[in-house]
Amino acid sequence: MSSFLTNSLKLLSGAIVAVALVTSAPALAAGGHGRKPVDPGFSFEGPFGTFDQGALQRGYKVYREVCSACHSMKLVSFRNLGQKGGPFYDPKYKNPNDNPVVKQIASEFETAEIDPDSGDEVMRKSTPSDRFPSPFKNDEAAKASNGGAIPPDLSVINKARNGHAPYIYSILIGYEPKPVGLEIPDTQHYNAYVAGSLATQWKGDPHHVPAGGVLAMPPPLTDGRVTFDDGTPSTLKQQAKDVTTFLEWAGDPHMVARKQTGFAVILFLILLGGVVYLAYRQTWKGHH
Amino acid sequence: MSDHQSTYQPKTGIEKWLDSRLPIVRLAYDSFIDYPTPKNLNYWWTFGAILSLCLGIQIITGVVLAMHYIASTDHAFNSIERIMRDVNHGWLIRYIHSNGASMFFFAVYIHMFRGLYYGSYKAPREVLWLLGCVIYFLMIATAFMGYVLPWGQMSYYGAVVITNLIGAIPVVGPSILIWLQGGFSVDQPTLNRFFSLHYLLPFVIAGVTVLHIWALHVTGQNNPTGVEIKSKEDTVPFTPFATIKDAMGIILFLIMFAVFVFFAPEVLGHADNYVPANPLQTPAHIVPxxxxxxxxxxxxxxxxxxxxxxxxxxxxxxxxxxxxxxTSKVRSMRYRxxxxxxxxxxxxxxxxxxxxxxxxxxxxxxxxxxxxxxxxxxxxxxxxxxxxxxxxxxxxxxxxxxxxxxxxPLPLPASISEAVLAAHSKKKG
Missing domain, CATH: 1.10.287 (Helix Hairpins)
Structure with missing residues (x-):
């Protein structure tokens, strides 16, 4: 039985691998229902990517003037803005709490604290060690002001969405007039990149449901919405790219240190590997 | 090998003194220095050492993470973020630990498939194989509970799906489910006990690993031919021969490990787990x-x-x-x-x-x-x-x-050395 069975099994294994390779690509592509996210080419991509400080500063301005009206960023403190790799890092101030830009920004906000004499809640100027204040007092208030949907916290938003930074960028630039045949209430907004399904709201040809989904968030960015201090033209795409860079930094502030450490570690391992390989050859010489 | 006589010679006074009271140096010497190793072991055999390293890395990084982690449904997610942001090199420790779990499983699967291919489970190594299976089962339990600890969406719903499987058992299932979850749903008591067990089980794994290595040293290692050691010609001492080969395997493995930790620390995870757990909003796609x-x-x-x-x-x-x-009489699939x-x-x-x-x-x-x-x-x-x-x-x-x-089966070589010599002459043509 051996040779016949062996040959057929060989053929079968080969055929399975071939079929898997051919069919896996379309099956994987069928997973998402939004349009494929656009990648504008971020400074932080790839093993050598770092954060462009100009983009971080512009992105912070977009976040502060637009996003922070509705979205919290509870995990980030003002001092983070001045730490190594941050938007306002200045090598003169190793301790970001001393950074005058950071101090200035913090002082433009207020933080609630309990007055020790009366026990009442009072507002005081923020300091670099304070967290970014949230736009709403609690989730219920956020819900009440936003038609029942809580605007998600933005601290780790790029990590928290499939598609990561390109997905966030694409959402920001992806608002389009809703296709004819899509029945959605005025409080919802069509976006071609949203990972969702419009099958139930679609009244047109059931075989051609448009890509994308709906968001409660109206289009947040428009050309000229923010004035950039460095003179960069404030187009929708520029704002979207910069704020996405800022959000990437907010979610992964140690990225640059991580990659730098990685190069050192891998270089060390390769050198050590070379020495160990020579020792290995020497040891096993004549013993094979 | 069971019939291997100890060749340890205590040299200094203190070694002699200790050897007659607790022969621990002798044990280490006999296990990792003079231990006779089949001379034909290939790189698939280095995964045993790699797995010991993985366990060590997980325990050390895990103990440090536990110093900063807060097992509370209100604070767990944020305490992990604090580790990632504010603890010195916290991002490194946490990424090593989270990617380390994947590396551990990658290595254990290679180790298991190696055992399967070369018949390392066959007599007299059944107990060795069983202990390995126990370790694997404990690893699954430990990894599952560890994944719950960050208390993200996938943590929470993973815990819900897996614990509810127990509820499928007829009659007693629902009661066991409540006992397991510590309440009527996955909540604070579940998180607390998962943290406790996630800290405990790695030490149980370490204990079973000692038994696994003990069993290995009783029967001796299998080898690619599946033919038992016949004479001293078939073996080399563990040190330096196996140690240097294991070191080579470990370094190559660590390079792969480092690529994940430093350049793609999130690719093996799920985006949903960066959304804090919300019992009222089920993710579209729950996957382990x-x-x-x-x-x-x-x-x-x-x-x-x-x-x-x-x-x-x-x-x-x-x-x-x-x-x-x-039922095969032949161990290695080389000859099957x-x-x-x-x-x-x-x-x-x-x-x-x-x-x-x-x-x-x-x-x-x-x-x-x-x-x-x-x-x-x-x-x-x-x-x-x-x-x-x-x-x-x-x-x-x-x-x-x-x-x-x-x-x-194909004809088996008479001994390991014969197989090695045959392979040599074939290579030289």
Whole structure:
């Protein structure tokens, strides 16, 4: 039985691998229902990517003037803005709490604290060690002001969405007039990149449901919405790219240190590997 | 080897003094220095050392993480973020730990498939194999509970799905479920006990690992020919020969590990787990980590919940029974021309099951067009999973016993050294 069975099994294994390779690509592509996210080419991509400080500063301005009206960023403190790799890092101030830009920004906000004499809640100027204040007092208030949907916290938003930074960028630039045949209430907004399904709201040809989904968030960015201090033209795409860079930094502030450490570690391992390989050859010489 | 006599000679006064009271140096010497190792071990054998390293890395990084982690439904998510942001090198420790789990499973799967290919489970190594299976089972439990600790969406719903499997057991299931969760749903008591057990089980794994190595040293290592050691000619001392080879394997493994930790620390995770757990909002697609996807596919392949749970646990249980399912007299599949190909199919099946586990059950693998109503028809992930599950069990329960009796093995070398010499002359032509 051996040779016949062996040959057929060989053929079968080969055929399975071939079929898997051919069919896996379309099956994987069928997973998402939004349009494929656009990648504008971020400074932080790839093993050598770092954060462009100009983009971080512009992105912070977009976040502060637009996003922070509705979205919290509870995990980030003002001092983070001045730490190594941050938007306002200045090598003169190793301790970001001393950074005058950071101090200035913090002082433009207020933080609630309990007055020790009366026990009442009072507002005081923020300091670099304070967290970014949230736009709403609690989730219920956020819900009440936003038609029942809580605007998600933005601290780790790029990590928290499939598609990561390109997905966030694409959402920001992806608002389009809703296709004819899509029945959605005025409080919802069509976006071609949203990972969702419009099958139930679609009244047109059931075989051609448009890509994308709906968001409660109206289009947040428009050309000229923010004035950039460095003179960069404030187009929708520029704002979207910069704020996405800022959000990437907010979610992964140690990225640059991580990659730098990685190069050192891998270089060390390769050198050590070379020495160990020579020792290995020497040891096993004549013993094979 | 059981008949291996200790050659340790205490030299200094203190060594002699200690050796007559607690011969621990002798034990280490006999186990890791003078231990006779088959001279033909290939790089697949370095994964034993790699796994010990993985366990060590997980325990050390885990102990440090536990110093900063807060096992509370209100604080767990934020305490992990604090580790990532504010603890010195916290991001490094946490990424090593979270990617380390994947590396650990990657290594253990290679180790298991190596044992399967070379017949390392066959007599007299059944207990060695069983202890390995116990370690693997404990690893699954530990990894599952560890994944719950960040208390993200996937943590929470993973815990909900897996604990609720127990609820499928007739009569006593619901009561056990409440006992297991510590309440009527996954909540603070569940998180607390998972943290406690996640801290405990690695030390149990370490204990069983000691037994695993002990059993290994009683029977001696298997080797690629599957032929037992016949003479001193067949072996080399563990140090320096195996140690330097293990070191080489470890360094190559660490380079791969480092690429993940430093350049792609999130690719093996799920985006949903960066959304804090919300019991009121179920994620669209609940999937376990990659290393459990094959079992998840088996669970979902069976339409009945209870039978699915039984199949999933049976898929692990059958690995324990392997030594008694294989009827072949030959260990290594090098000399088993038919079984070798069933083994290749089995490996493909496991990878394919893993792929199925990550897809939506109703997705089409191959589309045959559409029916009259316009709904696409074709081979669904569920149907494919059912075929693969059938082969998974058939491999152990039918093919293993049957082929072992029918197959004509190739001629075995008389000894390890003969095989090594034959390979040499072949290479030189």
């Amino acid at each position: 980590e990659w290393y459990m996807l094959p079992f998840y596919a088996i669970l979902r392949a069976i339409p009945d919940k209870l039978l699915g749970v039984i199949a999933m646990f049976a898929a692990i249980a059958v690995i324990f029974a392997l030594p008694w399912l294989d 021309p038919v079984m070798r190909w069933f083994y290749v199919l089995f490996a493909i099946t496991c990878v394919a099951l893993g792929w199925c586990g990550g897809q939506l059950p109703t997705d089409l693998v191959i589309s045959f067009g559409a029916d009259k109503a316009g709904t696409p028809i074709g081979l669904t992930v569920t149907t494919l999973s059912q075929f693969l599950t059938a082969y998974y069990f058939a491999f152990f329960l039918i093919i293993m016993p049957w082929i072992g009796l029918k197959e004509e």
